[in-house]
Amino acid sequence: MARKAGSHADITGPAIRAAALRLFARSGYAAVSMRQIAAEVGVGAGALYLYTPDKQTLLFDLMQEHMTALLAAWEAVDKGSTPQDHLQAFVAFHIDFHIDRPDAVFLAYMELRNLSPGNFAAIEALRRRYENQLQSILENGSGTGAFKIDDARITTMALIAMLAGIHVWYRDGGRLSRDRIQTIYRELVRRTVSP
Amino acid sequence: MARKAGSHADITGPAIRAAALRLFARSGYAAVSMRQIAAEVGVGAGALYLYTPDKQTLLFDLMQEHMTALLAAWEAVDKGSTPQDHLQAFVAFHIDFHIDRPDAVFLAYMELRNLSPGNFAAIEALRRRYENQLQSILENGSGTGAFKIDDARITTMALIAMLAGIHVWYRDGGRLSRDRIQTIYRELVRRTVSP
DNA sequence: GTCTATATCCGGATAGAC
DNA sequence: GTCTATCCGGATATAGAC
Secondary structure, eight states: OOOOTTOOHHHHHHHHHHHHHHHHHHHOGGGOOHHHHHHHHTSOGGGGGGTOSSHHHHHHHHHHHHHHHHHHHHHTSOOOSSHHHHHHHHHHHHHHHHHTOHHHHHHHHHOGGGSOHHHHHHHHHHHHHHHHHHHHHHHHHHHHTSOOOSOHHHHHHHHHHHHHTHHHHOOTTSSSOHHHHHHHHHHHHHHHHOO | OOOOTTOOHHHHHHHHHHHHHHHHHHHOGGGOOHHHHHHHHTSOGGGGGGTOSSHHHHHHHHHHHHHHHHHHHHHTSOOOSSHHHHHHHHHHHHHHHHHTOHHHHHHHHHOGGGSOHHHHHHHHHHHHHHHHHHHHHHHHHHHHTSOOOSOHHHHHHHHHHHHHTHHHHOOTTSSSOHHHHHHHHHHHHHHHHOO
């Protein structure tokens, strides 16, 4: 396809998203200017508006992509047969997926309040769908007697919060290997629901 | 003491802090203007600078007060004698203290990145002191055999994250009473560390 | 102690040249 | 497709009147 000299749409679009993700995660949506993002990419501020109608949509797209990728990746996981296997698979998946995407995770947890009401509702619905995956596992296992659970909804929120907390202290190359972290958290989760 | 007509320093100072706390928690530090805070209090924007040198210090003071109040309140708690009692007291205290201060809790967790480096270090040190309270309980109980714990630091972070997650879903007058929440989380924590 | 007015700067978003 | 220049609004913080 013919293209004008100086055109870089194929790389500029992704570069803008990557820069926005990094900067939003580091400094917060409200504290980052479109000029900063443009400077990071190496284009003028005006050029950004060829790729997004406005700053709000840029934030929303980043969050929506993260959440849909999360749900799609979980769909593709081999979940085993027993409720115990199912739960262990969820924990392993969650840790792996989140540890590889610290910026997107941070954004999805911290910038909800900077979404417009409509965008907020859309992201919340996706998050709720993900939470419900775990809640179903717990309810199934509770039904069969594989788990002992007081309140499935609260336990769901407690476990998700516990796992989400990893991003607070995890650093690449830190004291614990990824495998070790997986082992510790699998055991923590197993204990919280074991009969 | 004599005072000019129109003087309200004794109420304006606290009113500014209360308004800033509410607005920062609701919309985020970067998204709230000094004009908004002043309007909420019912004074002009310029008057704020009689009570704080700048916006950053206002944020820092709110966070520092919250953290020192948290540590002081925990010092005053009757902690029981056994490691199990000690841990249960921590959980009960944490839930009570945090459920009563949703705005301050939100601020302390969400606005760390909007602190200047020096202010950030000060707040982080206070947070670390609080985390260490729990970690000591776990290490003591692990030493006596009262608890079975893989990694005390990770378990500390996991439990704090789990408890902190309450603020995500808790609403006054919601499905669960405060007592019921305390009961559920005490049991969750007990299971995580029981031998 | 508070208000009004203002200095100074930076924000998002757009228009038109190349 | 990108750049430069710009509109326009709003930000923090200060100065001086009352």
